[in-house]
Structures are given as structure tokens and as C-alpha cells.
Amino acid sequence: MTAPLAPTPRVATRRRASLLRSVLRQPLGAVALAVIALFVIVAIIGPWIVPGDAYTAHLDAILLPPGPDHILGTDPSGRDVLSRLIIATRSSMLGAAIALVVAAAIGISTGLIAGYYRGWFESVFSYGASLFLALPSMVVLLAARSVIGPNLWWAMVIFGVIVSPAFYRLTFATVAGVRHELYVDAARTSGLSDVRIVGRHILSVVRAPVIIQAAGIAGVAIGIQAGLEFLGMGDAKLITWGGMLNDGFQAIYRQPWLLAWPTLALVLISVALTLVANTLRDVLERSSSARRSRSSEQAPAVYTIPAGTALSVRDLEVAYGDDKAKQAVVVRNVSFDVAPGEVLGLVGESGSGKTQTAFAILDVLPGGGRITAGCVALAGKVTTQAERAHERGRSVAYIPQEPMSNLDPSYTIGAQLTKPMRKCAKMTKTEANANALRLLNRVGIANPERVMGLYPHQVSGGMAQRVLIAGAIATEPDVLIADEPTTALDVTVQAEVLDLLRDLQAEFGMAMVIVTHNFGVVADICDRVAVMQDGSIVETGDVESVFDHPQHPYTRELLGAILDDASVRELPSPTTTNGVLS
């Protein structure tokens, strides 16, 4: 049997902006990129735009101050400083480029191989990388100079080799991280060769972090190069910033400005490279500013809340985004009541707003989200945001979907259970301990003393959820909100947790709201059910009538999607082709 597939390809038309364009959109990044571009252009066309003579000494014009003939003055040999600065740009940039290319070529290729194949590649390359990192680069460069002579380019090649571990480590870590992504496995089962997998699927992941790293390394290379030349270890025939610094240093008392110009060039290019790296990182790891917005709830007088309800929600609207025109409304016009001792199921598919409704009641909406209309009443009294924040963990408790991620891995379970008791209920340490033991015992943990001393990673998911339930009921709350409390659990554990919740709910007479997409869970524990679609409740009723006589088409669609096959599939009989039993 094949139900027709609903034609629902609602596909967004958003194109991905290129990395370069997003960097240019940041003012700081645009300026820094422009500075780098300027330096590159000067490096390329330098010899043709120099205003004066960079090479020939003029004894009649030594150490001239800035003036109309020599915009930045002249050096101790009477050569035009601006011209020398421009010519020097080429050697400095070229030197940095050589170091960068060598470092990237060695680091990225070894990183890819070691990250993809692991095994002894990893051992050998990582050992080598650590060895190179331990070498003091300046000392190596000075030693190399005494062997190969004063050659700037070879010095930069050697420097490139020494800093290649920076690329190696980055590439290795990134590749090892995506190595076990499912899409890499999928590529392998598609029959792609290793070279193709690396080229298509892995290199693209490495690209962005490598560019960031490259900007940083380029800055370091320019600095090291200038340092070498300043020490007089460079190539005397080349004009370089470092060499100019050296010249300026010799004449520091007669013409202090000579030091300023190469310094300025070095500072400008280094700062620009660093800023580009930072902007790139910001763009790639863009995190929306998580700002909590104030709720704009209606005046309490507008709503009449029936007496005797534990929790009432009226005309609730939740929206994201500050701009009124652009805000996304995720919950609209939601109203329901839960009486003490009653269990309400909020059912719907992902994106229906069921979890957002629960978060709004608890006042734990993620950044940017806020209640834009309606109200939440506890025990018949309309609450403000501050009151709900205060009641959370006291009269309103919460059980999350992912038990593991809601326990702090660095504290023991006992510490995490007793801390809120000591803080909220002002218990002493011994009281809190005794209380925690009693609660763990109550939620069916066989050996509470031992469990108190365990860390979250040492217990199973079902045990972790029991611990969180123990924490939730510690304050004997009136309202318990459970967001998909069993979704992450195995089905046998789910049944046990549901049994536990049912027992506790009966014992304490709590009002409970269970957010779930599982109709089995609804049937098991809920008294009433509210079906949500696209942020609104489309149908409310007691469980039996909703299951037996669903009114809304969407409810019928959901119930129709339940797999409750009375008969199973038959194998196509192999005998039909020739009519003879095989």
C-alpha cells in the first residue's frame, strides 16, 4: 500500500553568500582587506611608481627632513625614503608569501593524510610536528644563515618548514573531526576513491580555518623576516623594511623619523592581517547576539482565570526578533487550563510550537524570544515574567528531553541534586543529603548512596532522567512541565519512566503538561490532549474523544499516520513466475 506523498517541497530560495562578501560587509574587515590589497598592489607595481631614486647614494642629500623633493626625507646615504619603502614592500610580501606557501603545503598535506588515515601516519607526523614546534625558529634561521649564506628566500623557506606544524595541527584536528561524519561514510559506500573523498568532502571543511591561520602566519613571517634583517642577517643587496629599520636605528639621534616609516608599514600590514583573520573567524562562527527581550504582556485585568486551576494559559503569543515587522511568531493565540492532578498532553510535529509554549510558561525562552501577547496564570493568579522566573524550580518544575545534556558533567549527581535544595529551600548540607537520598529512592534508584557519588557520564540515560525527575519533584511542585521526557530513551526505559511519572503525579496531585509527538505516550499518561499545528491549538479534548472522534482534519491526519498494522507484509511468492514450487 502506498499513500500518496504530499507535495510539500517548500524550499527556501536563500543563496549562500560567499565568504569574501560577508567579510567585506563588516566595516573592519573591509578596511583591513583594503589595506592588504593596497600593500599587494604596491608590491607588484612598486618599481614603476617610485618617485625618486631608491638605490643610488647622494652624498649631497643625506638625512634630509621631509620636504617637497623627498616626501619622507632621505636616509644616511641620501636615498629617497619613500622610494625605498615602496621597493621594500615587494621583498617583504614575497618573503611572507614564500613562508606561507611552504608552511601550508607541508602542513595541510600531512594534516590531511594523518587525519584521514590515522594509524602510524598520525604517530609519525604528530611526533614530527611536536619536534618542529619545539625548535626556536630564530636560532635555526641564524644557524642556517651561517651554512647557506645571507639569502632571504631560503631563510623564508626554512621558516615555512618550521611553522608548518601550525597548519598541520589545525588540519589534522579538523579532518579528524569530520572523518566520522555520516556523509563521509556515505561517500565511501558510494564507491568514491580516497583521493576524491578528501578532495570533495574534506578539503572544503579545512578551507576556512586554514585561511584564518594563514593570515596569522603571514603576519608572523613578515615580523620574523624584519627581525632577521634588522639584526643584519638578511641579504644586504635587497631593500627591505627590516634593513631600513637597521639604517634608521644607526641614525636614531640624527633623524629619528627614519625609524617611523618602516615601523608604520610593518604595523599596518600586521594589524590588517590580524583584523582580517578575526573578521573571518567572526563571520564563520557567527553567533546571534543572545539578547533576552522584555515581554509585553497584557494587563492582568483583561483575563478572568477560573478558580481552582493549577495552570492557565490565555491567548499566548510568542515571537522571535525585535523588529515588529520582521518578527517571527511561533506561538499564537494558545489558551488552555490544567487542573490540579490533571495531565495535559501538548502534541504536534516539530515546529508546531509545543516546546515554545512550554518554554514560555517556564520563562526559559531562548535568546530573542518573548511573550508578545496573552498571559500565564499559576494557581489562578496571572503572573509576571519575574514571578514565573521565581516560581521555576519551586512551584513549577521542569523535566527536559535530553537528560544527559541537562546534567553538568563536572559535578557529581549528589552535588547537582543538593545544590538547589540548599539554595532555594535553605536546607543544611546534611538535610539536603538526606532529602536527596530519599528522592533518589523514591524515583526507583536501587542504590542511592552510590549514585550520589557518580558523575553523569557514569550513568545510563534512563538513570539520568530519573535523577532529573528526582530534582524536579524535590520542591513538591504544583505544576510539572515535561518536554518530550522519554523521547531520548529506549522503549523499555520509556515505559518505566512513564510508570514513575504516573505514580508521582498521583502521589503529589501535580498538574502536568507533557510535550510529546508520540501518541503512545499520550494514550498512556494524559487525561486531556491539545493538538498543535503551526503555533496554534487546533483541537482540545479528553484523550478518549480525541482518539475516537477527532474533529480537526490535522488531528485525523496525525492519527492516520500511526503505524498499527493488523497484518504484515507478504513476500512476493517466488512460484508465480513459472507456477512450479521451487
Place this chain on the structure above:
Amino acid sequence: MTEPLLAVEDLRVAYPGRGFRSPDTEILHGVSLDITAGETVGLVGESGSGKTTLGRALLGLAPVTGGRIKFKGEDITHADKAARRRLTRDIQVVFQDPYTSMNPNLTIEQTLTEPLRANGTSKRDALDKVAAMLDAVHLPTDSLGRYPNEFSGGQRQRIAVARALTLDPSLIVCDEPVSALDLSNQRRVLDLFIEIQERTGVAYLFVSHDLAVIRHLSHRVAVLYQGDIVEWGGCDQVTACPEHPYTQRLLMAAPVPHPIKQARHRADRQRVLAAQREAELQSGA
């Protein structure tokens, strides 16, 4: 009896221990099953039972330490790289998570043509084939130029099905392909699996933790518990009146989506659990 498409005999999988001389962790302790052409074998178990590992072992993605896997009579347990790449034409996969099983940086066209191009199809033929595949999984052809993040989970899983189908395999390992989907999407994707099987005669090894899903799709069912198959037989027998206590517990634990039936089901479960505990006590005493 004809030769099965795939035969797994006494399969053992162990991951090497972390660190020097630490013992290996054995995930599967000798598992045997077989799949005939055009059949769906459901593999059900809870987290940590080894069901995903079994699927990965068939694909050559898990370290087999013992036993044999035979595909069309040929031993593929330790197939070398070249043989493994030839096998990709026959054995394909649909992974659980539709969000990480596709490279976010590649368009749907690039993702779908990849297996064809890797197996030497010309670009034009590959494009024709991919268009046909998209049609088969009921997605519009203009999806080709888009990126995975522009699709919903259900749509992505259909793309993953299309990718698995492009090489006309005779077996697809489906590793929890619907567990990340909403109820209505889950139903649609499951029905798509059935429709494709009836049209192409492909066999499925369908891994899931959900007995209802397994029952909907499977012809035969294997129940995996802590690395061993504890029950193996016809779908109706295993999912309706199981013999092994673990399968019974599994069946009783799954809630029935109807309040009155579930109340009865729950009472049954408590009775069965009590009976099992009693039996355990007696055998222990």
C-alpha cells in the same frame, strides 16, 4: 531453497580497546541471519544492542573479527578496497540522520551524481539518471541546484533514498532512516520504501528501535539484544507473539496509541514483568 542474497554467519565485531594493551570491546558476539532478494529483514534492538554495528559491518565500515559475510555466494567479510568499491554497486545505505549524511557544501546534484560519476558514468547519463531518481522519490527536479539545508528532514531523507538507489543496488542497509522524522513524514518515507521495493525488487536490511516501524515494513524480523540475536523469524510471529522474554518485554513496553487499549496493554505488561521476575527467581533458586 535458492541461495540467499546475503548470508551472515556467526559474525563477530570488536573495536580495539583505547590505549596500550587494553582489551577489545566486542559488540557482536556471533550473529547469523540471511536476506533473500526482494525481502525486508527488520533488525530491532535498543541502543547499544549492536544493530547499527551489524549494518556497518555489511558495508565494510566496522572491524569484523570473526565469522563470515557472504553476498551472492561470494565471501565479502574482508573484501579489499577494490572489491569493496565494486560492491558499492550492489550494497547501498540510508543513514539515520538526514542532517549529517549529506555534505552541506555540495548541491543535491553534486551529492546525487557522485556515486554514478565515481563508478564511471558519463556526466550526461548521470544527470538523466538523477532526474529519474528524484522523480522516483517524489521530489521536484528543480531541487538539483539547491543545498541540503534548504530541505526539511523528510525531504532530505528522500534525497538520501535517491542517492542509495542511483546505482541500482540489490540490497540497501537502512539504519534507522525514519527515527529522526515526524510522524506523518515517517509514514510517507516508509511507504516510499515499500513502493520502491515493490517496483525494483531491492532487498532491505531495516534497522530500527521501533517495533511498529519494523512490523510495518518487514517480512522477517531479527531481535538483537546485547550483541546476540535472541529471536529470528517471520514478522508476524516475532512482532505479535514473541517467544523470547526480551522480545516480550520490548513488545509490552511500546505504548499502544489508544487510551483504553493502552490501559489494558499496561496491565498486561505489569503481569508479564511480574511473571518474568518470578521465573528468574525460581531459576536462580
